[in-house]
Amino acid sequence: MNLEVVTADVIGDIALVLGASGLLGALARRLGQPTVVGQIAAGIVLGPSLLGRFPGDPTDHLFPDQAVPFISVIAQIAVVIFMFGVGYEIDLRSVRDHRRAVSLIAAGAILVPLTLGSGIALTVQNLGTFDGRHTDGRSFLLFFGVATSITALPVLAAIVRERGIAGTPVGNIATAAAGLMDVSAWLLLAAALIGTDAPGSRSWPETTVLLTGFVALMTLVVRPALKWWVQRPGTVLSDEVPLAFMLAAAGAWATASLGLHPIFGAFVAGLVMPKPDGAPDADVLRSMEQAGGLLLPLFFVVTGLTINIGALSGSDVALLAVILVCGTGGKVAAAYAMARLGGLDTRQSAMIGALVNTRGLTELIALNVGLSAGIIDTRLFTVLVLMALITTAMTGPLLTAIEGRYKVVPVPNEPLPAAVPRARDYS
Numbered sequence: 001m002n003l004e005v006v007t008a009d010v011i012g013d014i015a016l017v018l019g020a021s022g023l024l025g026a027l028a029r030r031l032g033q034p035t036v037v038g039q040i041a042a043g044i045v046l047g048p049s050l051l052g053r054f055p056g057d058p059t060d061h062l063f064p065d066q067a068v069p070f071i072s073v074i075a076q077i078a079v080v081i082f083m084f085g086v087g088y089e090i091d092l093r094s095v096r097d098h099r100r101a102v103s104l105i106a107a108g109a110i111l112v113p114l115t116l117g118s119g120i121a122l123t124v125q126n127l128g129t130f131d132g133r134h135t136d137g138r139s140f141l142l143f144f145g146v147a148t149s150i151t152a153l154p155v156l157a158a159i160v161r162e163r164g165i166a167g168t169p170v171g172n173i174a175t176a177a178a179g180l181m182d183v184s185a186w187l188l189l190a191a192a193l194i195g196t197d198a199p200g201s202r203s204w205p206e207t208t209v210l211l212t213g214f215v216a217l218m219t220l221v222v223r224p225a226l227k228w229w230v231q232r233p234g235t236v237l238s239d240e241v242p243l244a245f246m247l248a249a250a251g252a253w254a255t256a257s258l259g260l261h262p263i264f265g266a267f268v269a270g271l272v273m274p275k276p277d278g279a280p281d282a283d284v285l286r287s288m289e290q291a292g293g294l295l296l297p298l299f300f301v302v303t304g305l306t307i308n309i310g311a312l313s314g315s316d317v318a319l320l321a322v323i324l325v326c327g328t329g330g331k332v333a334a335a336y337a338m339a340r341l342g343g344l345d346t347r348q349s350a351m352i353g354a355l356v357n358t359r360g361l362t363e364l365i366a367l368n369v370g371l372s373a374g375i376i377d378t379r380l381f382t383v384l385v386l387m388a389l390i391t392t393a394m395t396g397p398l399l400t401a402i403e404g405r406y407k408v409v410p411v412p413n414e415p416l417p418a419a420v421p422r423a424r425d426y427s
Helices: 003-030 035-046 058-062 068-089 092-097 099-127 137-149 153-162 169-194 204-231 237-257 262-272 282-306 314-341 346-355 360-372 378-406
Strands: none
Touching: 003 035, 003 068, 003 282, 035 282, 035 360, 035 378, 068 153, 068 237, 068 262, 068 282, 068 360, 099 137, 099 169, 099 314, 137 169, 137 314, 137 360, 153 169, 153 346, 153 360, 153 378, 169 204, 169 262, 169 346, 169 360, 204 237, 204 262, 237 262, 237 282, 282 360, 282 378, 314 346, 314 378, 346 378, 360 378
């Protein structure tokens, strides 16, 4: 392997990927879609599904075999930084402020699609239409259920800001519920991975004990130590940014050493990072988003290189339709019903149902974890990636239809139900 040639290939690929994702991301925004929809589409366009179908297979020439592993490593680093940001962005105080509505919505929007997804997985499993290499039936059922129930907190939060509903009951409750769902989903995904026998993985009891110990260490030891560090006299804000990157890397390394995916450690690290007034520090979050966001398009291309939409059969398309109906219908209906039960009106409940249906990048990360662990094969991976893209693209039009139906303009200063005053501290 000629390192200079490989380096040139990787740098050229980075330029190509950033250009394509920037172009399609801007196009997505012009169409009223989240940027991530265009970025996911860029990964698919540059892969075998479109570009690779042209004579001479341009995809193979643009992304040579010797360059792809290096691109994958950079992409995984970007994902680790992103997952730290996801954990850091979760404001658990918002969950407490609106605990009844948030808890009901989160429970319904996870359990209903989780149950429906597991039912679909059981059917697929009984038909013998998957080739998971390193998994037992329980892991496959749980993973499939989690894949149909995930909500992408970062994408949801961006949509809330872009549509001007941040600070309203809908925006605050939807964001808090998505945060609670994210925590639950990653815990369930970790449980699904424990049941695999992929190379490097450990037994159920051993992994459970080690993972529990890791979470306890991060919560009971690391978090108080970090809280003391950022509150000590003479601390300046710039000290927290390198601390955040160090914590993300250390957490990712720890769970990788335990036989789990690095994203779990990065996510837990983000959760335990102290936050002023219980909310994420804007400068820390911005630094993480800029660093991770710059390189995340490489992750979409790595995903796009794995799938081939043209290879899907009629039964695969039918499976996609069933997943969309169950994953979308079940999630939206459950969130709507629970929001109504939690005291929200019809418009607010419908908007929350549409918001929690977005999946985006969070879904793709989970799917890549499942693929690398051998829980799903490339065919199911492709189907589920399309589900993630379609459901994310649906969110904007659904919200527009709901707002048009009820003809109500959100009022940013609308009072929040059952709000609890916050004291300024690091928590």
